[in-house]
Amino acid sequence: MTIERIVLNSERNVSLTTYIQPVGGEYGQIERRPAVLVIPGGGYHFCSDREAEPVAFAYLKAGYQAFILRYSLNEQSVWPNPLDDYEQAMALIRQNANLWHVAEDRIAVVGFSAGGHLAACAATMSKHRPNAAILGYPVIDGDCVREYQRTAPDVVAHVDGNTCPCFIFATRTDNLVPAANTIHLIDALYQNEVAFESHIYSNGPHGLSTGDESIEGNLFCERYPGWVEDSVSWLSDVLGGVTPRGLAGPRFGAKVNGNRERTLNLDCTLAHLMGNPAAKAVLDGAAPGWDSDAPSGRATVIRLGDNLKYMGLDESRICAIEEKLNAIENRGKEA
């Protein structure tokens, strides 16, 4: 591995540290590796060392390339400086994807606390979007954000169908950044049909990082450190695994349904289709189990294709329905 510190902005003391593992040779057909860009916390006042390298090691062990962004702090963290720092870092990583053996469409941000705010901004507002985001006890809500940087934006308002899949964790008893931030974020992700996983552990103070014995001396529940391995497993599900035979495809798609596609399709939920008169015209009568007056709870999550299969419709009739739906433009919710 080679470690290099690249100054991104000397005036604002912004740097990107790169941790690049070799490829080829004994690593078989691995030509490019997925990567994490770690963004430590520190209330926009400092960048915590405890949320930097110890975090990177976990993903390096799993075969990832790692980067650590040290971004604009204090007066220099006036918005959009930190987000600009991120954009510069991610652009640089993608430009050097070949040199650094990075699979440029498999890059996750991993941010904590204020760094979790910046990572969440990357996931929702940036030009150079990450492919997944891991957010530890992130600052999300506008009023909480403003305690650390008055000019920085609320995140929830920017969540939309283009937000990348997220893995979010926090502790219920965080006494600095309320767990409400995490709850509001997952609520917004849910409403915008973004894929996510979340873990809110019952007990633990703010800033636990990996929860390793070497990092943290406070009392917290023993489930907490599990987020590290869980996030590695989740990344592999979402981005695809890294194996000696090369990069595997994702185990689960990044989309939870087809409601954000350009045209209607079998992966749209019943509730989504019910809201479209053209879809109703196609489905009424033709689709057993379809009921445009169905109760609202279940209909928001069952996808039409699954429902037709449960109902035993034969494949040719399902294909006929699919064709007609694909001809209808999807309105109002496009990502």
Place this chain on the structure above:
Amino acid sequence: MTIERIVLNSERNVSLTTYIQPVGGEYGQIERRPAVLVIPGGGYHFCSDREAEPVAFAYLKAGYQAFILRYSLNEQSVWPNPLDDYEQAMALIRQNANLWHVAEDRIAVVGFSAGGHLAACAATMSKHRPNAAILGYPVIDGDCVREYQRTAPDVVAHVDGNTCPCFIFATRTDNLVPAANTIHLIDALYQNEVAFESHIYSNGPHGLSTGDESIEGNLFCERYPGWVEDSVSWLSDVLGGVTPRGLAGPRFGAKVNGNRERTLNLDCTLAHLMGNPAAKAVLDGAAPGWDSDAPSGRATVIRLGDNLKYMGLDESRICAIEEKLNAIENRGKEA
């Protein structure tokens, strides 16, 4: 172990099955065991066997007594029949605590799907409250509840400061009971200052139960089955462990702060005290680090006592403040 099926209501086909482990002898000073009351799901149409005994075994192994409630179904599940079934079961368990070697103040409900609805009702509306609740992909929202039993209540509206600590899990891609139910519940628990832990796994269909290979053949993310051991660990934190030397005290308190006590105290959050003019009169000037105009995010979670310690106030002055606060009645939020 002895297993007994007790008919609670023959007309409605309601039963309580008891799984009672011995105490004493080689089990040392264990005289009473904590217990779980398992409430299987099935949309108020059936009681799922897969969410009954396989679940009970996990807690039996950990040293708990176990009970399975089979409650009123279909037409007979008109409200409040299922809740009455629960009340009858829990009352019976506590009446027989001695006979069944049950620690009557250490009884958790464990419910799934519609059974998660019933367990959540037990946690929020019942007369015979459980001491903790474990809720698997529960039905919570009124409109979702009504799909299964038209007369059954929404849960969120009943969450208050008396709700017991909860452990809630679900899958993001549940295609039958939307994960929104879980999100709305944890939001309500948070706002009412109830202790909880939650895990929303990224991928998996409805009804995964323990996620054991023998239970479920569908594809789901490999983190999912972790909820079982995590819930055992959480129960031990909240109720106290069961050891050969007897029952241990809880590792973490069931309260996240002192905002619901009868009088004001050092465990109240800054934000709670700011709202009370008498408290402000005590604290202004006397309490360093106290600022009645402090930004709102952090103030909702920091407890006064912790804050005073961070500020280095000596113990005698903290005691003096405590005494004065204890003389002030807590209004408006009492549990």
Place this chain on the structure above:
Amino acid sequence: MTIERIVLNSERNVSLTTYIQPVGGEYGQIERRPAVLVIPGGGYHFCSDREAEPVAFAYLKAGYQAFILRYSLNEQSVWPNPLDDYEQAMALIRQNANLWHVAEDRIAVVGFSAGGHLAACAATMSKHRPNAAILGYPVIDGDCVREYQRTAPDVVAHVDGNTCPCFIFATRTDNLVPAANTIHLIDALYQNEVAFESHIYSNGPHGLSTGDESIEGNLFCERYPGWVEDSVSWLSDVLGGVTPRGLAGPRFGAKVNGNRERTLNLDCTLAHLMGNPAAKAVLDGAAPGWDSDAPSGRATVIRLGDNLKYMGLDESRICAIEEKLNAIENRGKEA
């Protein structure tokens, strides 16, 4: 589940307790379940409750049927009484395989301490062989065995190629049954080419059972309780998993090579073939990478077929060699 205690021998107070889970219904295509026969320890003086039901629960949760054997003790444990008790129990289980929904070729014994001695005797000397054996801190060596029952046999001398696959665990610091017992057993299993897995944990006293907090109050290393889940995973590898679609095949074969088959074959190790002049006549010249004077270490474990593939021999030539070997009788080591 139904629990029944069946008296096997009233004079010697021998019983088999059956824990039978239902099949069919929601359990899908599971018609028969694999099973464990738990044999508690107690120095042939008592049968420990702590090594009985708490152990059974772990396998019940995984979908197994469970049985607990309480065998002849004290004066009545004169050999072969305990082994006769086992034979009677295993014969009964297989006779009732249909009634009890047991897959009769997927039954493991799980024994601890003196019960581990009895389970190891079942694995090596019995008429009604189990299909796998899980042995916890077992008594194996003759001199150690005789401390508990003067007439009982040493196990090591009876290990041969017919011994079933074994999973053995112990603690290095066991102050009652020396870990040497476990080491001698795995050495014998290795030499007889029996499949096994073993875990010797660094620290812990004798008799830890599952290592659950409710079972054991002594200090031991935190890896210890991992044996439970590891043994469930190993059983699934060896016996095949139990899934809602029915029983799956084993993930790994029960044989480590082909040295015990009736005729020579590609799964024989190089060292085994070197010892057979007829095999040498076939292989010399025909098999690249084959060297009848090769150093002895590696040759004892590499199987001919693997070696030929590494050497790049084409399939037709491998088949030709296989045919010739299959015509040669395997001498001296047949199981």
Place this chain on the structure above:
Amino acid sequence: MTIERIVLNSERNVSLTTYIQPVGGEYGQIERRPAVLVIPGGGYHFCSDREAEPVAFAYLKAGYQAFILRYSLNEQSVWPNPLDDYEQAMALIRQNANLWHVAEDRIAVVGFSAGGHLAACAATMSKHRPNAAILGYPVIDGDCVREYQRTAPDVVAHVDGNTCPCFIFATRTDNLVPAANTIHLIDALYQNEVAFESHIYSNGPHGLSTGDESIEGNLFCERYPGWVEDSVSWLSDVLGGVTPRGLAGPRFGAKVNGNRERTLNLDCTLAHLMGNPAAKAVLDGAAPGWDSDAPSGRATVIRLGDNLKYMGLDESRICAIEEKLNAIENRGKEA
């Protein structure tokens, strides 16, 4: 972290790569960190990259300093060159303990395959002994060693009471380095009363390293990758943990009994004392539960002090016995 490659011997192409984490600052009272010296395998023909950095990352994450030794290979691996390389590396680490923030009495070697042979030689024959050794599928037996380096020594013959605590793992079906190597080593460690932990996993080929998806594409049992976290936990038990408040003491002593001390003591086993006439003179009569003709199995592991406590002897009499034993020189087995 800083990475530096230090050439130890340019002629033989020997190098030590250092991975040094900072101390102080946010890491609290950590002034020195424990360390691992990783020794990759490769049959004394190459140094495997897969057994180098991916392994180091796991211990770096746990707060350790890490070093990787690339030692003499091929013709240059004639003995004692590789051991000399090790001596040079370990001497250098201890000399630079201050500069590199290393706790010089908390350094473990971690070796694989042929590197496991070298690490085992370090544990048993070196001048600069490590404080613990982690050995992955090591080459131990003379005849197996000689396949890779004709002049290199057998390890078993060199195990004695001075050997450091060891953690050894292997797979039963290793088709290159027989698991017999591991069995022979743990047998020798046991006989010489050395503390150890061992895991022999049922299925997996040679050279699995961490067993991460990115490292290895072959089929192996899912318990295998558990050795990594288990070894981190074991190291913390044996060397003491690294916490923000500084280094903690070991959880378990490195000695399994007192049989190797300079004088007799209460931690000697009964069997050891039985062999000493002076001890018998002290104990006969004075020590209840002591029986100089006791059967041999248990007596080899029970320590006198524990036995006297079980028998209920009061403390003053135990002290009197201790004093007399301490006056007797320990013969024949001194470390």
